[in-house]
Amino acid sequence: MAKVILTPTQTPTLFLEAENITPDVFAGKNAAEIAALHGFVGKTTVTLGDYFTVEGAGGQTAADTTVVINGDVSRVKYIGMKMSAGELIVNGNADMYVGGWMTGGRLTVNGDIEAFAGLGMTGGELIVNGNAGNYLGAAYRGDWRGMQGGEIRVSGNAGSDVGTFMRGGTIVVGGNIDVHVGTHMEGGTIIVKGDAKSRVGGQMVKGTIYVYGDIDVMMPGFQYRNDADLEVDGDNGRFALYEGDMGERHPKRKGEVIYGQLYMKY
Amino acid sequence: MAKIVTDVVCPFCGTLCDDLEVALSDDGEEILEVYNACAIGAAKFLHSQAKDRLTRPRMKQEDGSWKEVTYDEAADYTANLLVDAKKPLMYGWSSTNCTAQSTGSEIGEEVGACMDNTATVCHGSTLIAVQDVGVPSATLGEIANRADRVVFWGCNPAHAHPRHMSRYSIYPRGFFTGKGSKSRKMIVVDPRNTDTAKMADVHVQLEQGRDYELLSAIRVAIRGEKLPDVVAGIPKEQIYEIADTLKSGRFTAIFFGMGVTHSLGKNHNIDIAIMVTRDLNDYTKAAIVAMRGHYNVTGSGQVWGWEFGFPFCLDLTRGFARYNPGDSSSNDLLIRDEVDAVFVLGSDPGAHFPVGSVKKIAKLPSVCIDPHITPTSAVSKLHVPVAFVGVEVGGCAYRMDNVPIETRKVVEPPEGMLTDDEFLQLVLTRVRELKGAA
Numbered sequence: 001m002a003k004v005i006l007t008p009t010q011t012p013t014l015f016l017e018a019e020n021i022t023p024d025v026f027a028g029k030n031a032a033e034i035a036a037l038h039g040f041v042g043k044t045t046v047t048l049g050d051y052f053t054v055e056g057a058g059g060q061t062a063a064d065t066t067v068v069i070n071g072d073v074s075r076v077k078y079i080g081m082k083m084s085a086g087e088l089i090v091n092g093n094a095d096m097y098v099g100g101w102m103t104g105g106r107l108t109v110n111g112d113i114e115a116f117a118g119l120g121m122t123g124g125e126l127i128v129n130g131n132a133g134n135y136l137g138a139a140y141r142g143d144w145r146g147m148q149g150g151e152i153r154v155s156g157n158a159g160s161d162v163g164t165f166m167r168g169g170t171i172v173v174g175g176n177i178d179v180h181v182g183t184h185m186e187g188g189t190i191i192v193k194g195d196a197k198s199r200v201g202g203q204m205v206k207g208t209i210y211v212y213g214d215i216d217v218m219m220p221g222f223q224y225r226n227d228a229d230l231e232v233d234g235d236n237g238r239f240a241l242y243e244g245d246m247g248e249r250h251p252k253r254k255g256e257v258i259y260g261q262l263y264m265k266y
Numbered sequence: 267m268a269k270i271v272t273d274v275v276c277p278f279c280g281t282l283c284d285d286l287e288v289a290l291s292d293d294g295e296e297i298l299e300v301y302n303a304c305a306i307g308a309a310k311f312l313h314s315q316a317k318d319r320l321t322r323p324r325m326k327q328e329d330g331s332w333k334e335v336t337y338d339e340a341a342d343y344t345a346n347l348l349v350d351a352k353k354p355l356m357y358g359w360s361s362t363n364c365t366a367q368s369t370g371s372e373i374g375e376e377v378g379a380c381m382d383n384t385a386t387v388c389h390g391s392t393l394i395a396v397q398d399v400g401v402p403s404a405t406l407g408e409i410a411n412r413a414d415r416v417v418f419w420g421c422n423p424a425h426a427h428p429r430h431m432s433r434y435s436i437y438p439r440g441f442f443t444g445k446g447s448k449s450r451k452m453i454v455v456d457p458r459n460t461d462t463a464k465m466a467d468v469h470v471q472l473e474q475g476r477d478y479e480l481l482s483a484i485r486v487a488i489r490g491e492k493l494p495d496v497v498a499g500i501p502k503e504q505i506y507e508i509a510d511t512l513k514s515g516r517f518t519a520i521f522f523g524m525g526v527t528h529s530l531g532k533n534h535n536i537d538i539a540i541m542v543t544r545d546l547n548d549y550t551k552a553a554i555v556a557m558r559g560h561y562n563v564t565g566s567g568q569v570w571g572w573e574f575g576f577p578f579c580l581d582l583t584r585g586f587a588r589y590n591p592g593d594s595s596s597n598d599l600l601i602r603d604e605v606d607a608v609f610v611l612g613s614d615p616g617a618h619f620p621v622g623s624v625k626k627i628a629k630l631p632s633v634c635i636d637p638h639i640t641p642t643s644a645v646s647k648l649h650v651p652v653a654f655v656g657v658e659v660g661g662c663a664y665r666m667d668n669v670p671i672e673t674r675k676v677v678e679p680p681e682g683m684l685t686d687d688e689f690l691q692l693v694l695t696r697v698r699e700l701k702g703a704a
Contacts, residue, residue: 014353015604042353042606043378043583077593096593115592134592141590142397165398180534184398199478199531203538217476220483220497246492247485247541 001066001087002059004034006052008071008092014042015095016051019078023065023086023105026058034058051076062086062105069094074114080107083124096133099126102150115159121169123150134159134178137171147171147188163190166207172233182209185260191233204245204260212237212265221245222262230263239263269294275673276307277361277656280558280666281427281434283307288676297657297677304428311657311676313638320639320651321680332649337684337692340633340650344609345696347631348377351607353583357596358613358635360384360560363661363673366686367562367569369694370611374582376697380605381580382596383566384559384613390591391527392556393567393577395536402543404519404553405667406433411440412551415515417453419539420477420525421557424461430557435521436465442516451511455480456525470508473499475530481538484509488545518543518552527556558666560613561656565664600626608632608646611686612655616641635689652686653679661687 004026018039026034034057035049048054052069059065063085073079074093081097085105090098093111100119108127115133118126119140132154137147138161146165153172160178163171167187176194183199185207195213202219210232222244230239243259250257274286287301288311297315300308323340324332335343348354356379359367374381385393395401409416416435423430431437436447443449454466457474472480476498483497487509493502512518520543526535539554546552558564567577574580576589579596592598596615599605600623608627616624617640627645634646643649653659658679664670679685684692 014606015602040584042351043585044352116590141394144398179530183534183537199534202478202482202534203541217479218494220479220494221486221491223492245482245486247482247489247545 001064003056003066003068004031004058005055006048006067006069007055008052008069008073010051011072012041012051012075014075016041016046016076017078018048018051018076019081020048021067021069021076021079021088022081022083023058023062023067023088024082024084026067027062027065027086028058028060030057031055059086072111074112083107093130098128099124102126104150112156118147118150118152118171120145120147121150121152122148123169125150126152128152128154128156130154131156131175132158132162132173134161135164136162136173137166137169138163139165144184146185157194163188166190176213182207182260185209193235201245201260201262203248204262205248205250206258206260208261208263210239210263210265215264218242219245221247227266228263232263238266240266268292268298271674271676273674274676275656275663275671276303276310277561277654277663277673278304278307278310279427279561280564281430282561282663282665282671283429283433284671285433290677295677306428310654314654314657314677319637319680320649321683323648323650326647326649335648337650337689340648341689341692341696343648344633344650344693345700347607347633348373348379348609348693349697349700351377351605351631353599353605354379354607354609355596355599355605356381356609356611357386357615358383358611359566360563361612361655362686363562363655363659363663364565364569364670365661366611366655366690367566368573369687369690371570371573373690373694373697374580376694376701378583378585379609380594380596380599381570381582382594382599383570383578384563384618385567385578386591386595386597387528387618388524388559388563389527389556390578390595391532392522392536394533394591395540398533399537399540399544401540402547402553403555403667405669406435406555406665407669409517409519409553409555410434410438410443412442412517413515413519413553414443414449415451415453415512415518417455417512417518417520418462418466419455419520419522420527420529420535421521421523422456422460422462422525423521423557424465426523426559427557430521431462431465435519451515453508453511468508468511470500470504477526477529477535478531478538480505481535481542484512484542485538485545488513488542488549512542512546512552513549515550518546518550520552520554521557522554523557555667562663564666564668565662565670568664568668568670597623606630609635610642610646611635611690614638614640614642616643616645635686650689651683652689653683655686658683659685659687 065086072092098117104124112130139146157175198217222242242262268289289299454463480498543554574587581588581594632646633648656673
């Protein structure tokens with residue numbers, strides 16, 4: 001597998017918008033061609049070479065290209081946006097829109113990321129060994145389609161509005177989560193291994209949320225159904241099943257109303 | 267005998283009262299009194315008459331003192347600031363007319379600016395919610411004539427929109443509301459016992475920051491589903507009763523303000539309030555209206571809506587409009603050091619923004635275009651006083667229910683003073699010269 005190594009040489013004075021940092025764009029290009037790819041700082045057009053040293057070259061296709069960023073890119077937006085295959089590894093913190101609208105491949109961040117990561121994502125894996133910000137796997141403003149497929153795995157905490165308008169795929173948060181989890185959710189799975197604050201599953205239509213820790217304030221539209229012994233993401237445990245949101249519309253399948261499911265671990 | 271100008275439109279809040287009368291001196295040059303207006307509106311007219319008012323632009327010197335400059339020098343400084351910056355922020359736009367807003371958009375497009383209006387710290391969350399789920403709304407005239415259930419949620423019109431209740435929502439005797447306030451049931455939802463809450467038939471004193479839960483509970487109650495015993499500090503019996511009251515009316519109007527748009531959850535609170543309104547339409551007619559603050563913040567959203575497709579938080583840096591509050595919103599841009607110049611017109615972020623943002627404005631090249639001396643003008647490098655829109659120059663403004671109303675000119679501005687639009691035209695011409703030369 002061909003490897004491209006980017007090493008940051010300077011911190012952007014404002015923010016660098018670098019949606020070209022993906023295996024898809026790097027595929028078939030040598031180091032010089034990659035360094036000449038454009039990015040934006042405000043209204044000025046810059047090149048990746050202005051901010052990174054580039055080593056190696058892309059493979060023939062995205063699938064056989066690995067991109068490694070060695071260093072802090074916490075002032076760089078859109079890393080791995082719309083990537084469809086291959087691998088991207090960030091050894092450092094990254095800013096907003098990491099893996100936004102990604103459709104495949106594997107994106108790993110060994111550090112913290114900011115808001116809007118995995119926005120509207122439809123496939124692939126987004127792994128964050130650190131904390132994530134708000135709107136993880138959510139929908140872009142005004143879109144009714146949040147995350148639709150793939151997997152997001154965050155080892156630390158996540159912010160608010162995780163999985164808003166989510167329709168498929170899986171989000172696993174190892175730590176705690178802020179308010180508004182799976183708001184307007186229409187499918188998919190969210191697993192929170194720590195505590196949640198409030199507004200879990202508000203306006204939820206379908207889909208499943210697991211919370212291992214506590215929820216400070218439950219939504220009033222969730223009703224207790226039964227207890228169940230389950231294996232969730234490799235963990236066994238006894239869960240209480242709540243269904244809701246009773247205030248929201250719900251579809252019928254084979255004559256039965258389908259609700260959103262919220263499992264709370266004992 | 268004073269000369270009376272009638273049907274004057276008040277350029278203060280989003281209620282945009284259009285029945286003011288202004289008494290002028292015999293020569294028609296000075297405003298003596300303002301009739302029909304609330305205390306805030308009258309003060310705005312009379313404040314324009316202040317003898318110590320600034321009438322020329324002034325530039326801050328290195329020692330902190332101010333030096334008077336000409337409008338041409340001010341336009342040159344402003345144009346250079348905007349052209350030189352990689353990512354200028356052009357904020358405000360809510361206390362001016364639509365013509366000036368439109369000229370401002372032309373400048374923003376030329377210089378690739380981030381443009382934002384006061385909705386960003388006000389009803390921007392409402393605009394996000396409306397984009398997410400739509401909105402069943404009505405004009406204030408329709409509400410005055412029809413509404414028999416009026417809800418004020420997280421707003422205090424008795425102080426913030428003083429004539430709202432007398433003109434539109436509670437007291438007017440309309441076509442189907444002939445008994446005025448007696449034909450209406452007034453519900454106020456507010457954790458505080460405000461002066462509006464004291465007037466209500468029902469005051470729902472919920473726990474602070476639990477609006478989303480209570481609105482959700484009302485949706486559950488409307489559908490006749492089971493509720494927990496207490497939600498947001500309100501017993502379930504009262505929640506079922508509120509749901510019945512709202513369903514049983516002929517026309518329910520919900521008004522909401524900062525108490526929900528900028529408390530925990532923000533756009534989600536409005537999102538679910540809109541869904542309550544939609545649910546109520548299964549039983550009766552219901553509408554929801556935002557209590558917009560500045561008299562033409564709605565117009566700013568309208569102008570940008572038709573010019574760029576988005577009502578606030580515009581990022582034009584790449585030559586096309588992008589929009590994502592949280593990324594392209596003024597406070598995020600300032601706090602994260604994403605902008606390198608600040609232009610403010612028709613708003614006072616110095617008073618409204620968190621101190622962290624204001625400190626950033628103070629450090630950056632900045633210009634403030636405002637008739638008044640404000641906390642923003644105090645931290646800006648250049649202050650350009652202009653004529654008062656709605657007092658010294660007319661122009662279109664949009665009321666909180668999105669109805670456009672043409673404001674009126676009542677008196678002449680002090681000699682030699684420019685209007686917002688005239689100054690912006692100077693800046694636009696200079697920007698085009700600079701860009702042509704580059």
